[in-house]
Amino acid sequence: MRSLETLKELVATITDWKSLKKMVCKPFKPCILHLAISQHVTQLYSEEELVQLNNFRKLHSSVESKSKTKNTDQRVTGKRQIEGMPKEERPMPAVIKKPKKIILMQNNQTPDLPAEIKNRVTELNGHDIKFLMHKKLFCSDVKPNSNRLSMPINEIMCEFLTEAEIAKLDERDDTNGKGRLVGVEVTVLDPCMREFILPLKKWSMQRTDTYNLVKNWNSIVSANKFEEDQELQIWSFRVDNKLYLLLNKL
Structure with missing residues (x-):
């Protein structure tokens, strides 16, 4: 996929969204790429498309927020479940063992x-x-x-x-x-x-x-x-x- 800088160079000569429309065959569909471009080259999009992009941004942010909240709730719920268990039934926490210090003699010779x-x-x-x-x-x-x-x-x-x-x-x-x-x-x-x-x-x-x-x-x-x-x-x-x-x- 071409970088955002490359895309900017490709559309550098286009000064308004009407010119862009003439180059696009498919109907406009908001996506992450359009979000990124619209942050830097707003004139490439019509007012209707900018509204669609704004709604898409809100929807995308909402999904990410719900996902983070769900993961946090799962961690909290799991912690509460473990704390409610008898001590002998609780899973043992992972222990990172320190490597033992090994002393080597050169060529194993005294x-x-x-x-x-x-x-x-x-x-x-x-x-x-x-x-x-x-x-x-x-x-x-x-x-x-x-x-x-x-x-x-x-x-x-x-x-x-x-x-x-x-x-x-x-x-x-x-x-x-x-x-x-x-x-x-x-x-x-x-x-x-x-x-x-x-x-x-x-x-x-x-x-x-x-x-x-x-x-x-x-x-x-x-x-x-x-x-x-x-x-x-x-x-x-x-x-x-x-x-x-x-x-x-x-």
Whole structure:
């Protein structure tokens, strides 16, 4: 179908409706196209045709209005019907599930540790080395009044705790189960291979549970001048059965 601009060009030389009549063989019948043209080139239509077009416009607007009202009434009626139903019989609303965060390693390979770090682990008779996660420090990880490093469990690449350690993370320091979490004592090696003793605790957050290194974390931040957006690799290993965490600064 030709555009309205094309039609305007075709009738540009016609200055009155009588001239147009001579070019039209069929009797006049109002339509959407005539409505559009009459908005811009009124002189192409007689008074009788303009009246017909005006009536057609009113009729068309009335049909559209009734259709919208009907759809609205149907939605309201449907909502009232659902609200009047017992809760157990109401249809479940559609739920849009958020895609799960998937962490992919390039070529599914564990990153390499620098030679000096491997040597330090060997000196400690360390074993069972595991890559846990790539951590980008947030503001809350380096703020002095927070004093903790968060490690969301859904971002950790593998299980690194024993069953006994997992159970201890849920223990509290009183018998009624409402006291402070006990946590698991961990030795942390900072990027300079200095040792710090910190408690590892599990906190239940809104989106996911997190492991947190607490209490002495500020000392590590200060000693290494960690800042927001600093990137770390976090590893675990064991000396005998004792848990160590290792921070590799990128």
